Amino acid sequence: MKQTYTKKERNMYLAGMFGQNMIYNIIATGLVGYYLQYVIYVPVIAIGWIIAVARVWDAINDPMMGTIVDKTKSKWGKCRPYLIIFPAIIGVITILTFVNGNYAEAQTQAGKVIIVAWAAVSYILWGMLYTVGDIPLWGLTSLMSEDENDRSKLLGLARIAAGVGGLGVLVVQIAQVAAGIFTAKGYSVNKANQYSFILTVVILTVVSTIMFELAGVGTKERVKSSEERRTMKENFKIMWQCKPFRQILISGILRSPIQLLMLIAMSFVTYYYANGNFLNIFPESGINWGMFINIAIIAIGIFAGQFIAMAITPMLAEKFENKKIYNFFSIGGAVPFFLLFVIFKIAGGDLTPLGWVIATGVLLFLASAGMGGINVMQSVMIADCVDYEEYHTGIRPDGVFFSGQSFITKLSGGIAALIQSFAYGAVSFSDKNIEAMNEALTRGENFITYNDGKYAAVMFMLISIPPAIGMLLSALPTLKYALSDKEHGRILDALVEKHAAQNED
Numbered sequence: 001m002k003q004t005y006t007k008k009e010r011n012m013y014l015a016g017m018f019g020q021n022m023i024y025n026i027i028a029t030g031l032v033g034y035y036l037q038y039v040i041y042v043p044v045i046a047i048g049w050i051i052a053v054a055r056v057w058d059a060i061n062d063p064m065m066g067t068i069v070d071k072t073k074s075k076w077g078k079c080r081p082y083l084i085i086f087p088a089i090i091g092v093i094t095i096l097t098f099v100n101g102n103y104a105e106a107q108t109q110a111g112k113v114i115i116v117a118w119a120a121v122s123y124i125l126w127g128m129l130y131t132v133g134d135i136p137l138w139g140l141t142s143l144m145s146e147d148e149n150d151r152s153k154l155l156g157l158a159r160i161a162a163g164v165g166g167l168g169v170l171v172v173q174i175a176q177v178a179a180g181i182f183t184a185k186g187y188s189v190n191k192a193n194q195y196s197f198i199l200t201v202v203i204l205t206v207v208s209t210i211m212f213e214l215a216g217v218g219t220k221e222r223v224k225s226s227e228e229r230r231t232m233k234e235n236f237k238i239m240w241q242c243k244p245f246r247q248i249l250i251s252g253i254l255r256s257p258i259q260l261l262m263l264i265a266m267s268f269v270t271y272y273y274a275n276g277n278f279l280n281i282f283p284e285s286g287i288n289w290g291m292f293i294n295i296a297i298i299a300i301g302i303f304a305g306q307f308i309a310m311a312i313t314p315m316l317a318e319k320f321e322n323k324k325i326y327n328f329f330s331i332g333g334a335v336p337f338f339l340l341f342v343i344f345k346i347a348g349g350d351l352t353p354l355g356w357v358i359a360t361g362v363l364l365f366l367a368s369a370g371m372g373g374i375n376v377m378q379s380v381m382i383a384d385c386v387d388y389e390e391y392h393t394g395i396r397p398d399g400v401f402f403s404g405q406s407f408i409t410k411l412s413g414g415i416a417a418l419i420q421s422f423a424y425g426a427v428s429f430s431d432k433n434i435e436a437m438n439e440a441l442t443r444g445e446n447f448i449t450y451n452d453g454k455y456a457a458v459m460f461m462l463i464s465i466p467p468a469i470g471m472l473l474s475a476l477p478t479l480k481y482a483l484s485d486k487e488h489g490r491i492l493d494a495l496v497e498k499h500a501a502q503n504e505d
Contacts, residue, residue: 025165065403066402079136086133144222173270247477256416
């Protein structure tokens with residue numbers, strides 16, 4: 001009989017996945033996508049290079065952590081120790097990345113250096129520690145169950161929980177509302193925004209950290225790992241020599257620009273549909289229902305498509321070949337991304353009338369569905385590659401192979417940030433110009449027409465054209481994917497027999 005997880009363990013794991021991804025989105029969208037650029041006005045080029053340097057380090061750090069995980073032996077297993085110890089440490093560093101705002105009013109060159117240095121050091125440190133929790137969290141899925149269907153279901157649910165953790169992006173809106181607490185006490189708008197972000201991040205991070213911890217304390221590792229241990233150099237070699245894993249890794253890197261949608265999502269919605277501040281929904285005269293409805297439609301488009309696709313993808317995997325589903329989401333997902341820019345041009349740059357809002361929402365729904373589906377399939381196929389490698393070499397590289405997923409996610413974010421920084425730099429959408437724009441919007445100017453619409457145009461371009469190209473390119477390595485479902489089923493049956501024999505011994 002195949003060993004598998006209980007309902008309680010599944011729920012504890014999913015709670016941990018939710019908490020971990022709340023923290024990820026607080027940083028990815030709240031810090032990198034908004035706070036550094038729009039609140040404390042760090043130059044966008046500096047932000048891009050900070051993230052790029054962090055991602056280069058991750059190219060070494062992720063497989064290193066995967067190697068450490070695979071060498072770990074403890075009474076809790078090889079993944080759970082890190083999920084018990086590190087969530088609280090990650091939570092503390094998450095909060096510290098936002099403390100940078102205390103230096104934001106320094107006008108001296110030294111003050112500016114401190115701002116950028118704090119951003120660089122704290123973000124790189126956060127990335128290193130996040131890896132310590134991320135790789136074991138995903139690696140645990142292949143250790144909780146020997147049953148292929150249960151594992152696939154868990155991975156699908158994990159992706160949904162991770163997607164729901166995307167609610168962490170609301171740190172931007174919550175902080176904007178909370179800023180009223182500080183402006184009422186006489187603080188300047190800039191200081192109020194800084195302090196409200198810190199307050200919001202502290203509250204959300206504490207809750208997220210507690211939930212993250214549940215994945216370590218509430219689960220059990222059931223799949224026995226091999227006793228042989230490899231060096232990091234050997235693990236790099238095994239990652240590259242495993243053909244199906246290599247194909248997934250290359251595909252994920254080529255797909256990097258789709259991260260632009262989530263990176264820019266909150267600033268896009270905030271500026272394009274709320275004219276720079278969500279409090280504009282609630283003017284003194286009452287609720288601005290037109291603005292409220294527009295934002296609701298766009299938000300549903302960005303998030304609902306991902307959730308629905310992640311929910312149905314495991315069911316699709318029971319009926320269709322993994323490769324076909326993966327490539328369908330890649331190629332099909334490129335179309336709505338491309339059409340977003342087409343309708344932006346047709347509408348003359350103003351997509352705020354309700355008809356255009358609905359069209360934009362539908363395209364965002366389809367585009368985000370492609371993202372959600374392909375994320376689930378990536379996790380499922382990496383787990384299959386772990387079985388493939390154990391069958392052929394006797395080594396079960398859960399940590400190392402899932403470090404590849406972590407690497408894809410973070411490298412993709414770095415590439416997306418560089419694309420954003422160069423595009424924004426080309427139209428001078430950075431630093432003091434953003435501060436001037438914020439002041440102009442406060443006086444009643446419209447973001448859509450501000451600076452001849454250049455800022456609005458570059459936002460729409462970034463969430464459409466690069467992601468469309470990335471999705472198309474990502475299908476190229478997997479058109480002839482090396483591990484069929486039939487072959488994986490045969491491999492898994494052989495491994496179950498092997499594990500049963502080992503347990504009897």
